[in-house]
Amino acid sequence: MPDYLPHTEADIATMLAFLGLSDVDELFSAVPQALRLAGGLDLADGEPEPDVLAHMGALAGANRAAGLVCFAGAGAYDHEVPAVVRALSGRSEFVTAYTPYQPEVAQGVLQAVFEYQTMVARLSGLPVANASLYDGASALVEAVNLGTAASGRQTVWVSSGVHPHWRACLRTFSGGSGHRIVEVPLVDGSSAWPQVPVPSGEGEAPGVVVVAYPNYLGCLEDLAVVRRIADAHRATMVVAADPVAAGLLRSPAEWGADVVVGEGQAFGMPLSFGGPYLGLFSCTLAQVRRLPGRLVGETVDVEGRRAYVTTLRAREQDIRREKATSNVCTNQTLMAVTAAIQLGWLGTLGLAEVALRCARGTRYLRDAALGISGITPLTGDTPVVREMALRTAVPARTVIDRMAAEGFLAGVALEDLTGAGGDGSADADAAAHGLLVTVTERRTLDEINAYLAALDKAVRP
Amino acid sequence: MGRAEEPTLFELSEPGRHSWQLRTTGVPAWSADELVPDAHRRREPVPLAEVSERDLVAHFTRLSHRQFSVDLGAYPLGSCTMKYNPKVCDTVASLPGLTDVHPAAPARMSQGWLSLLVELEEALCAVTGMAAATFQPAAGAAGELTGLLLMRAYHDARDDRRRRVIIPDSAHGTNPASVRIAGYEVTTVPSDGRGCVDMAALRSVLDRDVAGIMLTNPNTLGLFEDGIEEIAAAVHGVGGLLYYDGANLNAILGVVRPGDMGFDIVHLNLHKTFATPHGGGGPGAGPVAVAEHLVDFLPGPRPVRLVHGAQERAASNGTGATAYGWAMPPRSIGRVHSWHGNALVLARALAYIRVHGGDGLRRVSERAVLNANWLRVRLSSVYDVPFDRPCMHEVVLAAFTLRRRYGVRALDVAKRLLEEGFHAPTVYFPLVVDEALMVEPTETESLQTLEALADAFERIAAEASEPAGVEAAHAAPRTTPVGRVDEARAARMLVPTFDARAHVGMQGDREQ
Numbered sequence: 001m002p003d004y005l006p007h008t009e010a011d012i013a014t015m016l017a018f019l020g021l022s023d024v025d026e027l028f029s030a031v032p033q034a035l036r037l038a039g040g041l042d043l044a045d046g047e048p049e050p051d052v053l054a055h056m057g058a059l060a061g062a063n064r065a066a067g068l069v070c071f072a073g074a075g076a077y078d079h080e081v082p083a084v085v086r087a088l089s090g091r092s093e094f095v096t097a098y099t100p101y102q103p104e105v106a107q108g109v110l111q112a113v114f115e116y117q118t119m120v121a122r123l124s125g126l127p128v129a130n131a132s133l134y135d136g137a138s139a140l141v142e143a144v145n146l147g148t149a150a151s152g153r154q155t156v157w158v159s160s161g162v163h164p165h166w167r168a169c170l171r172t173f174s175g176g177s178g179h180r181i182v183e184v185p186l187v188d189g190s191s192a193w194p195q196v197p198v199p200s201g202e203g204e205a206p207g208v209v210v211v212a213y214p215n216y217l218g219c220l221e222d223l224a225v226v227r228r229i230a231d232a233h234r235a236t237m238v239v240a241a242d243p244v245a246a247g248l249l250r251s252p253a254e255w256g257a258d259v260v261v262g263e264g265q266a267f268g269m270p271l272s273f274g275g276p277y278l279g280l281f282s283c284t285l286a287q288v289r290r291l292p293g294r295l296v297g298e299t300v301d302v303e304g305r306r307a308y309v310t311t312l313r314a315r316e317q318d319i320r321r322e323k324a325t326s327n328v329c330t331n332q333t334l335m336a337v338t339a340a341i342q343l344g345w346l347g348t349l350g351l352a353e354v355a356l357r358c359a360r361g362t363r364y365l366r367d368a369a370l371g372i373s374g375i376t377p378l379t380g381d382t383p384v385v386r387e388m389a390l391r392t393a394v395p396a397r398t399v400i401d402r403m404a405a406e407g408f409l410a411g412v413a414l415e416d417l418t419g420a421g422g423d424g425s426a427d428a429d430a431a432a433h434g435l436l437v438t439v440t441e442r443r444t445l446d447e448i449n450a451y452l453a454a455l456d457k458a459v460r461p
Numbered sequence: 462m463g464r465a466e467e468p469t470l471f472e473l474s475e476p477g478r479h480s481w482q483l484r485t486t487g488v489p490a491w492s493a494d495e496l497v498p499d500a501h502r503r504r505e506p507v508p509l510a511e512v513s514e515r516d517l518v519a520h521f522t523r524l525s526h527r528q529f530s531v532d533l534g535a536y537p538l539g540s541c542t543m544k545y546n547p548k549v550c551d552t553v554a555s556l557p558g559l560t561d562v563h564p565a566a567p568a569r570m571s572q573g574w575l576s577l578l579v580e581l582e583e584a585l586c587a588v589t590g591m592a593a594a595t596f597q598p599a600a601g602a603a604g605e606l607t608g609l610l611l612m613r614a615y616h617d618a619r620d621d622r623r624r625r626v627i628i629p630d631s632a633h634g635t636n637p638a639s640v641r642i643a644g645y646e647v648t649t650v651p652s653d654g655r656g657c658v659d660m661a662a663l664r665s666v667l668d669r670d671v672a673g674i675m676l677t678n679p680n681t682l683g684l685f686e687d688g689i690e691e692i693a694a695a696v697h698g699v700g701g702l703l704y705y706d707g708a709n710l711n712a713i714l715g716v717v718r719p720g721d722m723g724f725d726i727v728h729l730n731l732h733k734t735f736a737t738p739h740g741g742g743g744p745g746a747g748p749v750a751v752a753e754h755l756v757d758f759l760p761g762p763r764p765v766r767l768v769h770g771a772q773e774r775a776a777s778n779g780t781g782a783t784a785y786g787w788a789m790p791p792r793s794i795g796r797v798h799s800w801h802g803n804a805l806v807l808a809r810a811l812a813y814i815r816v817h818g819g820d821g822l823r824r825v826s827e828r829a830v831l832n833a834n835w836l837r838v839r840l841s842s843v844y845d846v847p848f849d850r851p852c853m854h855e856v857v858l859a860a861f862t863l864r865r866r867y868g869v870r871a872l873d874v875a876k877r878l879l880e881e882g883f884h885a886p887t888v889y890f891p892l893v894v895d896e897a898l899m900v901e902p903t904e905t906e907s908l909q910t911l912e913a914l915a916d917a918f919e920r921i922a923a924e925a926s927e928p929a930g931v932e933a934a935h936a937a938p939r940t941t942p943v944g945r946v947d948e949a950r951a952a953r954m955l956v957p958t959f960d961a962r963a964h965v966g967m968q969g970d971r972e973q
Contacts, residue, residue, distance in 0.1 A: 003821045004545050005828050006907035015835045015908065027830045030685035030851060031717050041715045042587045046818030049549045056812055060558025062573030065566035072563045075799060080483060084514055086555075092532040093525035096546050099742035101538070102875065102885050104941040105462065108528025109741040112521065115470050118958040123507055128957045132743070134599035137799040145642070165799050172760070172795035176610055176643035220501050247507060248497050263799065273574045274564030274800025275599065276744035288955065294742070298962065299951035301943040302936075306466055311951040317602070317638035318890070322647045327638035330600040330732065334740030343509050344470050344517050350481030352506040359496040360488045383498050397567070404570060412565040445487035 002048045068409040069447050071365075073387050073438030074216065074417060075136060075163050076274065077244070077266050079354065080442055085268045085345055089338040099294070099330070103309040104301075109333060110308035113296045116340035123246050124260035124282040125253025131294040131310075132336040133279030133328065136263030137169040140240055142281060142292035142326055143259040144170060144208050147236030148179055149290055149325075150258075153207025155180045157229070159191040160424030161215025162240050164417040182206070185424040189219035189379025189389070196232045205233040212240040213252060216417075217425065217436065218362075218387035219379050223255035230256070243267065243280060245385050247355025259283045268342030269335060278335035289315060292326035354441045358386040361439030361448060366390075368452050369437075374459035378414075378426070378434050387438040389414065389426075392459045396435040399458045406454040411437040462942050463526030470520055471959045474510040480517050527942040529884055531738065535910050539855045539887035539899025540633070540681060542711045542733035544829075547816065550737065550809035559808055564800040568786045574804065575785030578764040581811045582748075588822065589705075589727045590720020591750035595760045596807055597798035601708060602635040604728030604747030605675070607760060609643035610794045611726055611751060612673050612702050614758040618792060621700065623672035629658050631681045631891040633708060645672060652893055656682040656848035658692060667695055673702035678722065679709045679853035681891040681899070683833065693723025702726060702755075710734045711903070712830055712854035715823030725752045735810040746806040760797045762787035828904035829854040832911060836902055839915045843922045847894050855901035858886075859894055869925040871896040873934035874918070876945065880938045881917040 007015075016022065028036070060066070070078040093108055100106030113131045120129035133139040144156050156174075158167055160183050167183060174181050182203070184191050191211060198205045211226045223239065230237035238259045239252035244266045246252075252260040264278030265271075283291060289312065297311035317324040346354060366388050369375050374393035392399045396413035403410035414426050414434030422431035439448065493502060512520070529536070536543035553559070562571050582594045598604040609626065616623050626645045628636045630652055637647045648666050653659040657680065674696050678686045686692065696703055705724040711734045719727045731737045732745035739745070751759060765788045817825060830853050837856040841849055845859040860871040875885035875898070887899040902911060924930025938944060954965045 001821065001824075002816050003824060004547055004905050005824060006905065007828055007831075011908045012831065015831055019831075019834055019838055024827045024831065027827065027834060027851070028685075028713075028716050030687050030853070031713070032687060032690060035690070035717045035721050037715060037717055037721065041819035041822060043584055043814070043819035043822070046816055046821040049547075049816060052812050052815045053549060053552065055815065056553045056577075056808065057556060057558070059573040059577045060556040062576065063558050063562045063566075063571050065563055065570035066558045066561040068566075068570070070561075070563055072565055074565055076564050078563070082482070084480070084518060088518065088521045090551065090555075091522070091525045093528040093530045094741050095551075096531035096738045097528055097741040098536070098538060098541050098543060098739040101887070102529070102879060103946045104876070104938050104943055105529035105879050105884065106741075107467075107942045108524040108526070111467065111469070111524055111527070114957075115959070118469075118471065118960060119509060121958045121960065122509065127961065134603060134744075134803075135799040137796070138599065138603070163799070165796055168796040169798070172610065172797055173606070173642075175613065175794060176606070176645075178644055220498065222500075247503070248493055249501050249503055251503070251507075270560035271563045272560050273562045273571065273804035275798070275803040276806060277799065288957070295957055297951040298956035299947045299954075301946045303944055305943055307943040307946040309946045309948055309951050311948065311955065311957075313948075313952075316634070318634035320638075321634045322637035322641045324634070324638040324641075327602040327606060327635050327642055328600075329602045329633075329635050330730075330739075330743040330745040332599070332740075332744045333742035334744060337741060340470075341517070341521055344512060344520070345480045345514070346509065347474075347479055347481060347511045348506050348509045349479060349511070350483075351509060353481070353483065356493055356496070357483065357486065357488065359493070360491050361486070363491060363496055364488055383501070385497060400567060401569075404567075409563055409566060409570070412563075416565055416567075441483050441486070443486065443488075444484065448488070 002046045065409055068404060069407055070409045071437050071439065071451060072409045072412050074412040074436050075263050076271055077438060078271060078440050078442055079266050081268055081270055082345060085342050088341045089268065094334055094337050100310060103307065107308060110296050112337040112340050113333060114298060114308050116336040117296060119340060119343045120280050121282050123243050125251030126260055126282040127285050128288050128291065129282035130291050131296055132332045133281050133293055134332055135277040135279050136261065137166040139261035139279035139281045140166050141169055141173050143238045143261045144179060145177065146259060146287060146290045147208030147238055150236050150287060151207030151234060153204060154178060155182060155204040155206045156208040156210065157182050157184055157206040158210040159184050159212060160186045161191055161217060161221060162210055162212045163216040164423060183424045189217050189382035190221050193225060193229055196229050206235045208236045208238060210238045214242055214245055214385055217379050217389040218384035219382040220385065227256035244355055244358060247351045248359060248385060264339050267339035269338060276332055276335055278332050278339055290325050291315060293328040293331050357441035358439060361443050362386050362388060365439050365448050369455060372456050372459065378430055387436060390435045390437060391433045392435050394459055394461060395432050399435055402458040403454050408451050408454055411435045463523055464942050467523045469959050470510040470512060473512050473516055473520060476511055478511045478513050480512060480514040534882055535906050535914055536884040537886050537900045537902050538884055539901040540708055542901060542903060544736050544903035545905035546736045546738035547813060550812050553812045554805045554809050572785055575764045577808060577811055579766050579785055581807055584814050585729060585748060585750055588714060589750045590718030591727055592753040593756045593759060594748050594750035595763060596748050596802035597760045598747035598749055599798060599803050600743060600745040601728060601730045601747045602639060603797065604749045605635055605639035606643055607749050607797050608704050608726040608728055609639055611755050611758050613643060614794050615702065615755055616672055623670050625671050627666060627671060627674040631893050632675065632677060633681065636675045636706060656684045657686050657688060660688055660691060663692065664695060667699050669699050671699055671701045673704055675704040675706055677706040677709050679712045682848055682857050683852040683855040684848060685853055689722045709854060712826055714826040715819060716826055720752060725755060731806055731810040735813045737806045737809040744803045744806055746803045757790050757792045758794055759790045760795060761789040761793040763790060825904050832902040832904060832906060835911055836900055836915060840918055843919050855899060857894055858898040858900060860896040860898060863922060863925050864896055867925040867931050869931055869934045871898050873937065874898060874921055876937040877921045877934050878917060880940045883914055883917060
């Protein structure tokens with residue numbers, strides 16, 4: 001009977017006697033007899049850890065993708081995670097604590113999150129960052145909630161350059177919030193924004209405008225245009241920014257963003273089949289009282305010593321209940337701590353170097369790939385930095401299957417993101433033939449050249 | 462715990478120091494201005510700290526010493542189920558075959574993950590008595606919102622517009638917050654004198670405008686809602702659905718299933734019940750399991766076991782083995798996560814479930830309830846027990862007598878417990894209890910630990926009858942890394958980043 005329970009038979013007898021009970025079943029006397037589960041759970045009996053590890057190991061071994069050299073991105077990237085980050089982020093003091101409700105014994109997590117907030121704010125250029133949200137998509141959903149509350153208008157213009165899964169989440173949650181999500185199509189990788197001002201009779205002006213930087217097809221969009229649209233409508237400008245590309249790019253705040261969100265997986269989290277990841281969220285001071293989730297602030301203790309505490313708590317669900325700015329309670333704190341450690345490891349020059357190396361690899365692969373017969377660019381000559389969308393002569397899923405046999409995860413088929421038939425970012429042909437490819441700092445020239453040779457074969461009819 | 466103040470990483474920073482080391486790649490070394498158009502190019506690097514690896518390790522290790530955790534001691538934080546987190550789950554969550562899989566990898570290349578998720582789904586359905594589950598919600602509150610959108614989709618599919626969701630006054634704050642974000646209005650029902658839903662009050666607010674009710678059972682008072690059959694019949698009677706908040710599932714594993722109580726939608730907090738662990742405030746996982754009539758609305762795509770056919774043969778690479786794929790439920794509410802949920806957390810939960818098995822999970826709940834009741838009886842002569850009858854996995858004590866007699870509040874008791882080497886209980890929740898101390902010992906604390914915890918509670922109460930004890934309670938904690946913090950100042954002079962210190966005149970603090 002494997003378990004982690006400390007009770008001896010004698011303990012149980014002593015405790016039951018103390019309670020005046022003769023049997024553990026009597027502990028559940030409040031549960032109506034008719035409802036009780038007869039015969040126990042329909043699950044196998046427990047098995048010792050080594051057996052469980054063998055089973056989990058076999059499952060892990062059945063994931064062929066784990067052994068492939070990864071050129072897939074689309075919001076989840078194969079970046080370096082050094083031993084020191086794994087060791088520190090795995091410390092049980094961080095892993096087995098909970099939300100810092102008692103700040104006197106939670107200064108470790110609180111200070112680490114304070115440092116994380118500082119780093120996220122420096123990345124976005126905005127003055128406030130929260131303690132994390134679930135992932136990029138949830139950060140975007142919360143940003144739209146903030147933006148509609150700030151502007152008082154429910155219409156949201158969302159560039160189709162925003163990751164298709166994030167847009168899908170926006171659509172799902174608009175079913176509750178009532179936000180009107182208007183998806184703005186891409187042309188050659190850039191958003192084709194509606195006319196400004198909105199002609200009368202063509203719907204409400206937007207309260208929120210959302211753009212991705214770079215967008216999910218890798219393209220750099222003109223954010224000055226987005227700022228002008230936001231100004232014309234007094235709308236909130238939300239930028240979904242890639243935090244690694246941020247190492248090379250003007251900050252969203254320089255472009256005038258009011259809210260910046262992002263996916264923080266690149267900062268110390270392995271690919272992990274999509275989670276746990278990290279929702280990055282920062283905003284202007286003007287919006288701090290609408291901030292979703294937790295916020296750590298610096299203060300002092302009774303002796304005047306520097307101390308950290310969760311603050312502006314009156315926004316939160318456990319205090320404000322149905323009037324809270326969001327329903328978030330448990331967030332992704334350990335991932336925020338991990339990101340702080342990873343960014344501490346990278347430092348000023350390391351982050352810039354990672355971004356630069358990604359851009360170099362992307363340039364090299366793109367130039368060479370476009371020389372292959374059967375490969376054309378999907379986004380014209382719109383500039384890209386760390387990711388690219390290629391059109392392959394055979395369906396992209398076929399390319400991925402063929403390349404897997406050569407040891408590569410070739411990329412992500414657009415169809416797997418947009419669905420068959422495409423969406424505002426890619427028409428049906430582009431969805432079927434679009435291949436999203438990324439090159440991180442971990443890819444060597446040899447790997448890239450071998451990839452190109454395999455690609456050359458894989459795109460032949 | 463570490464009492465020495467730790468500078469921020471930014472104060473440890475020295476230009477020119479570095480930790481990072483990256484792979485030698487041989488890729489041509491173009492410069493940034495050759496790669497990025499001028500209008501987009503950053504002029505200065507993002508300023509981060511510059512520290513050596515040795516300093517990085519020292520900094521975060523010292524921070525970890527200023528942090529209480531389950532591994533350090535008992536953490537009876539009510540409603541949070543801070544049980545021991547088995548180390549084997551850490552090993553599982555670092556298997557390269559799990560960590561190195563891209564979430565967009567085709568199903569044929571991620572069969573292990575899909576198999577794992579299907580196995581976990583079946584286990585959670587066995588525990589809850591539900592038909593199917595989604596793993597996308599990343600935490601309990603995300604599960605709540607997902608469940609409420611399922612409720613809405615169910616009614617919408619019947620052209621049945623309903624506007625209200627009922628919540629007991631003892632509910633977690635996430636419930637009303639989720640209800641509002643899901644576009645519903647909150648109707649609160651009071652608790653009766655026994656700490657359960659007031660049946661008459663419930664009936665008075667039930668009509669065909671009610672989309673459903675959200676219940677935690679056992680509720681946040683640690684009491685089993687023994688009128689659940691009547692509640693279910695009444696809510697179903699007006700066409701509403703029952704939502705089970707799984708925050709307190711640790712009390713009933715293998716004893717009673719939410720499905721058998723009449724619930725239609727269930728969220729689970731895997732970081733609580735299945736010990737995945739809590740991560741300082743996440744990541745959790747908040748899967749949502751539903752009854753048969755809601756399966757078609759689940760978020761998608763969902764991992765599924767493929768039936769025999771061409772797709773299965775392809776996925777199994779022609780081997781004929783059981784194969785797995787993705788399927789979109791026909792009337793899905795859509796996605797609620799960037800990918801498939803907090804996958805590594807899910808893997809930990811499956812390992813936990815397999816170690817315990819059906820028999821072990823039942824023992825988990827038995828011991829959790831045994832421990833809570835032992836504390837209830839032991840402490841009932843010293844602390845108020847507002848609802849003094851057998852509890853489930855947690856007991857709500859109160860300090861209103863201590864406050865009235867001696868001016869010692871629940872908060873003071875909590876802070877004194879920190880000095881005694883324990884984490885504090887949840888205080889001032891549920892809101893229906895004055896000076897609440899919500900104690901959840903969990904099943905992994907031994908009788909010796911419970912005795913030590915009870916001794917500490919009793920000592921604090923006994924000391925409160927002396928002026929010196931009252932003073933000590935108000936001054937507590939004095940042995941922790943910091944003393945009581947000035948929360949009002951944190952809100953009034955907001956310093957949310959290191960860079961904000963300059964704006965509120967804090968930069969000279971260290972020299973004072």
